[in-house]
Amino acid sequence: MTLPIFLFGMLAATDAIHIHKLGYDASLQLLKEVPIGISTYRLYRINCGGATCGPSLKLHREIEIPIGIKLIQELWSKYRESDADMRLVSKTEIHILQNGKLVTPVKI
Numbered sequence: 001m002t003l004p005i006f007l008f009g010m011l012a013a014t015d016a017i018h019i020h021k022l023g024y025d026a027s028l029q030l031l032k033e034v035p036i037g038i039s040t041y042r043l044y045r046i047n048c049g050g051a052t053c054g055p056s057l058k059l060h061r062e063i064e065i066p067i068g069i070k071l072i073q074e075l076w077s078k079y080r081e082s083d084a085d086m087r088l089v090s091k092t093e094i095h096i097l098q099n100g101k102l103v104t105p106v107k108i
Contacts, residue, residue: 031057034088039063041075041094041108043086055082059096059106076106 029045039061046056059076076096078084085097089105096103 031084032086034086034094036088036091036108039108041086041088043084043096045082047082054080057081057084057096059086059094061108075108076104078103 027046027048029047031043031045033040033042035041040063042060042062044058044060046058056077056079058074061073061075063071065071078096081098083098084103085100087095087097089095092108094106094108096106
């Protein structure tokens with residue numbers, strides 16, 4: 001039991017070291033962001049780079065706190081997709097678009 005936990009811990013530590021060296025998580029690619037008040041809505045392409053997981057899209061609401069902490073709320077995600085756009089249509093709704101067509105409205 002100890003060996004699997006140790007191996008998992010080593011993999012997590014390797015990722016953490018890589019993120020610390022780069023200063024950001026390379027598996028997240030920012031596609032678009034829209035600031036509204038204290039929040040910033042960011043659409044990301046996620047690519048873990050492994051054979052067992054495909055690309056996905058995620059929409060986050062992010063709030064940066066002055067002491068270096070970022071609060072993140074995942075609002076929407078779609079697995080096995082790699083390209084999209086977003087458009088703010090009102091102060092309460094964002095549209096996720098693919099090829100200029102509405103994929104889903106997201107309440108914010």
